[in-house]
Amino acid sequence: MASPLLRSRSALRAVFGPQTCQRSLCANRPRARTIFNFFRRSAKPAQEEPVPLLTEDNLFHPFSKSPFPAIRARGEAIQSLAKCPVCTSSHCSTHGHTKSQSLAVKFECPDCGFPTHCSQEHWMADQEHKKYCSKLREVNEDDHDLRSGRKFREFEMPGPQAYEEAISFANWDVFWYTRGFPSMDTERSRRHASRILTYPLTIGSILHQNSGLTLSNQRVTPEGSRSLAALRTTLHVPPGAPDTEEAGAAKPQIRIFILGARAESSLPPHVWEQLCMLFPSCHFHLFFIGPQVSLPKPANSPPPKPPNKSATKEDTDTNQSAVENVSTTHTSTDTVKQEEEDKPVYVPNVYEPPTPAPIAPLKRTRSSVELYGVPSYTVPYTPQLTITGLQANYAEVHAQFQDTFDPYTDAFFLFSPGFGFPSPNSVSELDGKPYLQITSPTEWGPVMPSLLATRCAIYVTGFSPADVERDIRSIETAPDVAGEFEWVITPGENAFGSEKWEVADFDPRVMVKTNWGVWGIRGKGREVRERSSFRLF
Secondary structure, eight states: OOOHHHHHHHHHHHHHOHHHHHHHHHHHSOOOOOGGGGGSOOOOOOOOOOOOSSOGGGOOOOGGGOSSHHHHHHHHHHHHHOBOTTTTSTTGGGGTSOGGGOOBOOEEOTTTOSEEESSHHHHHHOSTHHHHHHHHHHHHHHHHHHTSOOOOGGGOOOOOOOTTOOOOOSOHHHHHHHHTOOOOOSHHHHHHHHHHHHHHHHHHHHHSTTOSOOTTTTSBOHHHHHHHHHHHHHHSOOTTSOOSTGGGTTOOOEEEEEETOSGGGGSOHHHHHHHHHHSTTOOEEEEEESTTOOOBOOTTSOOOOOOOTTSOHHHHHHHHHHHSOOOOSSSOOOOOOOOOTTSOSOOOOSSSOOOOOOBOOOTTOEEOHHHHSSSEEEEEEETTEEEEEEOSOHHHHHHHHTTTOOTTTEEEEEESOOTTSEEEEEEOTTTOOEEETTTOTTTTTTHHHHHHHTTOOEEEEESSHHHHHHHHHHHTTSTTTTTSEEEEEEEEEOTTSOOSEEEOSSOTTOEEETTOEEEEEEEOOOOOOOOOOOOOO
């Protein structure tokens, strides 16, 4: 007679099959404990998702009723700066007061949450407000979403690109797909991601050999094609060779000079590292140069306030970097995160963006004051990326670089420099009017001729079609600049501009997009030909 164990084993085989039977019996068998089990680390529990302060269906709040102090403070700044558009219109006399008696905006639109008019009566009478109300509501919800404390998967950056996978620069969607970014499921995620990636991707999309700017679509000129070809011989490996880190061991360093840097200098280094992922065999050295460059916090500065307990450190760092002012335009954007109590919660930005908050020092951050003679720092972030920030006007440090420039390894990028805007510091002695910044001795006046003399390419962005046109008109009449340059990239839209609207505090009707357009120039070359004299016999 068969034993009970054999009968149970036969029954299991008949019902579940031999493999299931074996697994079932093994599961009941006691595990042997060895001495090595005592040295094993216990498995870490899975990190819980942060509990958001605001849900997706609760992002809209009027500025005065926002749960975040920075947004409430911004609403107060708009109310103190902006004027009612109905009061300032030509029909203001029909509404009870003259044009000179324009009232500040105190009434918040119930549809967008922005302070837009002086009263409900003028809000109802303004038919033009409907044209931009939906955009203002979009900005309102985006700003609340950035502070909601949710997990921002759109800020998760992919690692190195596989050798056999090509990257496309046709547009944001194709780039994100070919680069392996997390899926951008909503338009809001697209806006957040494009807002912080527009700076490194504008550089990469211009310099890469797969760039969408080509001779065939007339965005690159013949002179520009030669200029880009010189850089690309260093940026890329020969055809057929593996584009890996080892392939760049003998390559010279690629230097990118970002002049007039503001918010781009405060982006986290891992965002700029995405530029290195596009050129695996290159070593980039980024120079942020400008009087508003963000420097590391001093070692004796008080620690920042602890983040919300429901958010992880990674979420908080990414959130803060996105909330910072990533627009280098002359319009307003929500720039200041809540810092120490003695500092304002929000700094209104009328014509010139404020200096970004100090950045957190990294492990290898070191001071470079002795090397450059101005407040500066250098951080070798990775073997492929070194970042240097110099808080000074470029004219003060040009002498240290002027003999080292090489069109094969160096390029200049100016993000929304404001060439055509009036200077806030320099006034003409002839008529008392302010200089344009392209001719101002304290802004770009002495800088542009120095850049053209290097023969390196100069790439410039603008935040709107009008801004691009204004800057180009200014350089075509500026002394020592007009007639001294040739086109590299013709003016046009930038496929990797930010998709998020930036709203001006002094007038909510003024809305722009960071790095909307791009164009490029370089110093004009002059060929010297020797004439040969022939003697006829």
